[in-house]
Amino acid sequence: MTTLGLYIHIPWCRSRCIYCDFNSYVSHDHDLKARYQAALLKEIRQAGIVLARPNLDTIYIGGGTPTSLPATQLVELINIVKTAFAVRAEAEITVEANPGTVSADYLRELRQGGFNRLSLGVQSFNEAELRFLSRLHDADMARQAIAQARAVGFDNLSLDLIFNLPHQTLSQWQTTLHEAIRLAPDHLSIYSLIVETDTPLHRRVTQAEITPPDDDLAADMYAYTIEALSEAGYAHYEISNWARHNGEADGQTPRLASAHNLIYWRNQPYLGVGAGACSTINGQRWTNLKQPQHYVERLDSSTSQLAIAHDGENDERIDPTNAMMEQMLLGLRLVREGVAAAEFARRFNITLEEQFAQAIAFGLQHGLTEWLETANGQHLRLTQRGRFLANQAMIPFMAEIATPSINL
Numbered sequence: 001m002t003t004l005g006l007y008i009h010i011p012w013c014r015s016r017c018i019y020c021d022f023n024s025y026v027s028h029d030h031d032l033k034a035r036y037q038a039a040l041l042k043e044i045r046q047a048g049i050v051l052a053r054p055n056l057d058t059i060y061i062g063g064g065t066p067t068s069l070p071a072t073q074l075v076e077l078i079n080i081v082k083t084a085f086a087v088r089a090e091a092e093i094t095v096e097a098n099p100g101t102v103s104a105d106y107l108r109e110l111r112q113g114g115f116n117r118l119s120l121g122v123q124s125f126n127e128a129e130l131r132f133l134s135r136l137h138d139a140d141m142a143r144q145a146i147a148q149a150r151a152v153g154f155d156n157l158s159l160d161l162i163f164n165l166p167h168q169t170l171s172q173w174q175t176t177l178h179e180a181i182r183l184a185p186d187h188l189s190i191y192s193l194i195v196e197t198d199t200p201l202h203r204r205v206t207q208a209e210i211t212p213p214d215d216d217l218a219a220d221m222y223a224y225t226i227e228a229l230s231e232a233g234y235a236h237y238e239i240s241n242w243a244r245h246n247g248e249a250d251g252q253t254p255r256l257a258s259a260h261n262l263i264y265w266r267n268q269p270y271l272g273v274g275a276g277a278c279s280t281i282n283g284q285r286w287t288n289l290k291q292p293q294h295y296v297e298r299l300d301s302s303t304s305q306l307a308i309a310h311d312g313e314n315d316e317r318i319d320p321t322n323a324m325m326e327q328m329l330l331g332l333r334l335v336r337e338g339v340a341a342a343e344f345a346r347r348f349n350i351t352l353e354e355q356f357a358q359a360i361a362f363g364l365q366h367g368l369t370e371w372l373e374t375a376n377g378q379h380l381r382l383t384q385r386g387r388f389l390a391n392q393a394m395i396p397f398m399a400e401i402a403t404p405s406i407n408l
Contacts, residue, residue, distance in 0.1 A: 003054055003269075004269040005259075005263040005271070006085065007062065007274075008059070008077055008277070009063065009064065009274030009277040010062070010069060011025050012027060013063065013064050013068060014026065014065065014136060017133055018133055018200045018201045019193060019201045020196075023276035023290050024063060027292075032292060036275075037073055037077075040274055041076070041080050043273045044080050045080065047084065047271060051085075053085055054085060054086065055086045055087075055088055056081070056091055057088055058094070060094045061077065061094065065097075065121075067102050068098075072109070075113030078113060078115070092116065093114055094115070095118060096121065098120070099122060099137035099144070100141045103148065104148040104151060107148050108152040111152050116156060117158065118154045120149070120159050121135075122160060122180070123162045124165075126139070126175065143183065156186050157186050158187035159183075160191075162190075163176075163191075164213045166213060170224065174228075177224075186243065187258065188229065190225055236387075237254055237337070238335060239333050239335060239390055251336060251374045253337050262334075272287075275295040280318070284318070286315045320348060321401055323347075324348055324355060325401045328394070329397065332381065332390070333390070334381070335387055337379055338380050338382070341378040342376065352380060356397055357400075358400050359396035359397040363386070368393035369381065
């Protein structure tokens, strides 16, 4: 390994949100949390040794709610990473935070400790919607957290928002969206509510206590979002993500796009540490044990080796066929840059047109995909119509890869 992105998982939350299916836990076991922190530090050190201290382009601490921990512990993680890996001077270092779990002093400690990007889980500026989502903060707490983050020097600030909530009107979503625009974040991640299985929301929808989200209304909200954010100076660079436009040409991903998430979408190598974290390196993919207690026990008894915190059940060898499919399914999510034909040919020794002739023809014929000519060659990307019908655009690639046209 020469360079990669690092994800660190903090599984703790103060409470569970109604829609959440992330690997998160409400725990008051302070001993387990202390042991978990020690296990994280051990896994980071050992991974750095085994991978021969590669360069890190990004570090991302997610959860759960990382800011449910003291700021000193998050800074400690970054300091250990910097000893175990070669962190580039310009590396993007992100921490997820929830309004209500941070203060000006807390954020100042994070900024001074090396974090240069903050991702705030705002979700809504509507009080009733925040209560429905089981969020612990109110709209004023979100506004305050944004102001505090700016005051202590965070100049790369992202907000998460959710639309198409049960009984939410288009007007209500517009109000939240325009409030977010008024607060001028550098980046926005905006998702339509998904009713995930094994969540309180799923149980209530199944029991007819809550009306399921309306797909037609979701499309209207999404269309309005694309238009409003474009008018406000944001570049739509991934199906659910926007970054402030800084004059980038068509086909170029904006400078303030999430560098860490771009690693996933570009199908590049990344290492995940912590309970339930996933890694993809050198054609291998594995997932750590999900339960924090089991993760800690495995680290307590481990020796210095890579993938020390998993049980092998979810290990996967990514063969070239699957790698090609993932390159398309992930790359097409990047609605500005898409999939570079030259990079695909370099990586797989076959052209896009040779491997996916039928899928490309289908997308072009139905207005779902288009070719973009750039200084670096051709890129295949979704059209505006394709952004709304992304699944329909991607299914033909999955079908065609099932019978690959070349013996790999």
